[in-house]
Amino acid sequence: MIQEIQIYNTLTRKKEVFEPLAAGKVGLYVCGPTVYGPPHLGHARSAITFDLLFRYLKQIGYQVRYVRNITDVGHLVADADEGEDKIAKQAKLDELEPMEVVQKYTNMYHQAMALLNLDSPSIEPRASGHIIEQIEEVKKILASGYAYESNGSVYFDVEKFASENEYGKLSGRKIEDLISNTRTLDGQSEKRSGLDFAIWKKAQPEHLMHWPSPWSEGFPGWHIECTAMSCKYLGETFDIHGGGMDLTFPHHEAEMAQSLAAHGKPAVRYWMHNNMITLNGQKMGKSLGNAISLEEFFSGNHPLLEKAYSPMTIRFFMLQAHYRSTLDFSNEALQASEKGLERLMKAVSKINSLPVSESSTIPVSEIAANCFAAMSDDLNSPIAIAGLFEGVKLINSVADGKSTISADDRDALNRLFHAFVFDIFGFKAENQLESGTSEVLSEVVDLLMKLRAEAKANKDWATSDKIRNELAAIGFDIKDGKEGVSWELKK
Numbered sequence: 001m002i003q004e005i006q007i008y009n010t011l012t013r014k015k016e017v018f019e020p021l022a023a024g025k026v027g028l029y030v031c032g033p034t035v036y037g038p039p040h041l042g043h044a045r046s047a048i049t050f051d052l053l054f055r056y057l058k059q060i061g062y063q064v065r066y067v068r069n070i071t072d073v074g075h076l077v078a079d080a081d082e083g084e085d086k087i088a089k090q091a092k093l094d095e096l097e098p099m100e101v102v103q104k105y106t107n108m109y110h111q112a113m114a115l116l117n118l119d120s121p122s123i124e125p126r127a128s129g130h131i132i133e134q135i136e137e138v139k140k141i142l143a144s145g146y147a148y149e150s151n152g153s154v155y156f157d158v159e160k161f162a163s164e165n166e167y168g169k170l171s172g173r174k175i176e177d178l179i180s181n182t183r184t185l186d187g188q189s190e191k192r193s194g195l196d197f198a199i200w201k202k203a204q205p206e207h208l209m210h211w212p213s214p215w216s217e218g219f220p221g222w223h224i225e226c227t228a229m230s231c232k233y234l235g236e237t238f239d240i241h242g243g244g245m246d247l248t249f250p251h252h253e254a255e256m257a258q259s260l261a262a263h264g265k266p267a268v269r270y271w272m273h274n275n276m277i278t279l280n281g282q283k284m285g286k287s288l289g290n291a292i293s294l295e296e297f298f299s300g301n302h303p304l305l306e307k308a309y310s311p312m313t314i315r316f317f318m319l320q321a322h323y324r325s326t327l328d329f330s331n332e333a334l335q336a337s338e339k340g341l342e343r344l345m346k347a348v349s350k351i352n353s354l355p356v357s358e359s360s361t362i363p364v365s366e367i368a369a370n371c372f373a374a375m376s377d378d379l380n381s382p383i384a385i386a387g388l389f390e391g392v393k394l395i396n397s398v399a400d401g402k403s404t405i406s407a408d409d410r411d412a413l414n415r416l417f418h419a420f421v422f423d424i425f426g427f428k429a430e431n432q433l434e435s436g437t438s439e440v441l442s443e444v445v446d447l448l449m450k451l452r453a454e455a456k457a458n459k460d461w462a463t464s465d466k467i468r469n470e471l472a473a474i475g476f477d478i479k480d481g482k483e484g485v486s487w488e489l490k491k
Contacts, residue, residue, distance in 0.1 A: 001012075005376045007240070008324060009406075010271040011170055015378050020239050026064045027056055027238035029230040029268075031247055032124070035105040036090040039112045041277045041314070041329065042244065042284050044216065048315055048426075049274040049323040049379075050242045051118045058374055067233045068121040069139040070100040070109075073128045073209045074201075075222045079250070081155075081191075086220070088208045098208050100126075104263050112294040115311040116428045125229045127220065134220040135230040139214075140262040145262070150190040152202030152216030156223075158195040161257050170256055170271060171249035173205040189260035197254055199224045223254035231259070245275050246283065255451050274323045284329065292329075305474045306331040309338065312430050318342040319381040319425055328431040341390075345429060346486065347392040348421055349442050350399055352412045357404035364412045367391045371420055372475035380423070388420055394463065399446070400453055400485060423459065447474065449485055 135360040198221040203210035259267035300308030334344040374383035
């Protein structure tokens with residue numbers, strides 16, 4: 001049976017019970033990267049946020065069609081209607097064809113996402129592969145009267161649309177403020193208003209990417225791309241549209257207006273936005289020049305990094321904060337995430353070897369209920385992770401002989417941890433000790449830990465110290481703590 005989930009809808013500014021258009025099925029569209037540079041931490045946050053949503057919806061019984069696009073044309077510098085295409089600009093710098101740039105950075109993005117263990121989307125359309133669909137959307141908007149042609153370009157008439165519909169609702173902006181804050185355009189501008197945005201642009205001679213259309217040889221506006229691709233694969237109205245909070249205005253606001261103009265009805269029922277990664281309080285992004293690429297995180301090759309951080313450490317770092325909260329980068333936070341993940345993975349590896357008793361003092365059903373309740377409350381991953389760590393304490397307590405667990409509860413605990421750690425949170429073993437190839441070694445060390453615990457219980461300090469010292473001599477770090485004994489292979 002499908003479980004109920006609440007999600008925060010940016011459009012209504014509140015959490016709502018999710019009710020899909022079609023029972024048991026979800027249509028999910030997420031704005032993917034503009035592929036003109038290496039993927040960075042900001043890309044990872046959006047990707048991991050909606051990978052979490054994708055995974056959790058499947059876990060609780062939904063069939064999900066997840067569409068995440070690749071923007072490979074039409075996204076101009078400064079997110080504006082004038083200037084160079086970001087990809088074409090990079091192509092000139094790299095002395096490559098634009099589609100070579102697209103392929104190079106799309107490959108890098110896919111490689112980084114694979115290392116972060118993201119599930120692939122159901123469909124990954126490219127803007128350049130859907131020019132026909134975008135032209136058809138422009139025709140519909142022109143027919144509705146909410147767009148106009150000017151010198152071969154087509155612009156969306158924001159003030160006319162706003163006079164008959166709401167504009168600014170998603171981002172919380174008022175049309176009056178937008179009009180008063182828009183600079184006066186000189187008489188040479190093609191636009192009727194500075195608020196208007198291009199849905200088709202006539203290509204200048206120096207523009208490298210262009211296609212024929214009824215209005216000019218040109219290219220689509222950035223905003224129309226997502227409207228066309230989401231409509232093609234999910235229908236004129238679909239369930240969830242996601243992306244980074246920085247896309248709320250103008251990109252998603254423009255999408256809302258375009259879709260209503262083209263189809264006469266709202267396209268999206270639930271808007272979800274992840275918050276930003278910050279560096280010293282400033283948004284981290286390539287356009288701001290302060291982005292650290294994922295490859296630099298994985299290699300440690302950046303002046304702001306004290307060491308290399310694994311993909312799973314990055315993933316844990318993201319998920320230990322709620323997706324709607326700001327997440328500030330620091331080496332300290334990443335190193336804390338690294339230690340937390342190690343502790344979690346070690347606990348998972350212990351479950352199968354826990355000694356069983358006829359009775360159980362481990363409240364497995366309570367842990368499970370708390371974890372699922374947290375995730376069903378707007379993907380509250382930090383609360384769910386905290387619930388898992390309550391389980392970690394109990395696992396270590398059983399391993400140390402301080403608590404008991406029945407065979408049925410051990411099996412239930414194993415299923416719960418595998419569901420959350422691997423299926424929902426998407427973690428995976430990264431080093432040799434945690435991998436399946438050395439599972440036997442892990443069990444052997446756990447057995448020695450039990451023998452050492454028995455020796456200590458019997459006050460056989462000589463045997464206890466001998467086990468510890470012998471393991472230390474061959475590279476194991478044994479730690480006695482308040483929550484029990486832990487061990488790791490020294491790096």
